[in-house]
Amino acid sequence: MYAFDTEDGFGYVIPQSDTVVLGGTFQLNDWNTKPVASDTQKILRMCSKAFPALEQIRHGKVQVGLRPYRDNGVRLEHEKTSIDMNVVHCYGHSGAGVTLSWGCAKDVVDIVKTLLPPKSKRPDNLLEHEKLWRLIPNFEYVVLKAKI
Structure with a gap:
C-alpha cells in the first residue's frame, strides 16, 4: 500500500x-x-x-466504501452483555480498515478462542468444525484466496 x-x-x-x-x-x-x-x-x-x-490506465468499476471513524480509535474488545451474551467488538478502523483488517481479524480469533469452552465440553458440531480447519494446512492462504 x-x-x-x-x-x-x-x-x-x-x-x-x-x-x-x-x-x-x-x-x-x-x-x-x-x-x-x-x-x-x-x-x-x-x-x-x-x-x-x-x-x-483505464479505470473500470468505481465503488464507494464507508469507513466508520471513532474519536477513540478502533474498538477491539470482548463484552459480556447484561443477558450473558458474548460480543466481540471490532470496528472504527476508518480509512485504515484494509491495512488493519488482517491483524484485527487475528486478534478477534484470539479473543474468541478464550471464550470457547474446554474441548471436553464443546458440542459435537463444534468439534466437527475444528476437524475441517485441521484439513487446511495454510489458513492464511485460504483466507487470502477466498471469494465471498
Missing part, C-alpha cells in the same frame, strides 16, 4: 493481484454509497500525481 499527501488531500494506491485500488476521501457524516464523479476525478488526479503511470 502506498499512502501520500497532495495539495488535493490524502490518497492511497493498493496494488492487488488483478486490480489496483485507488482512493482518498475523508468526508465526515457523508453516508452516500453512490459514486460521485467529482470524488472519482479528485482521486484519479491525486493518485496520478503520485504515480504518473496511472494517467495511462
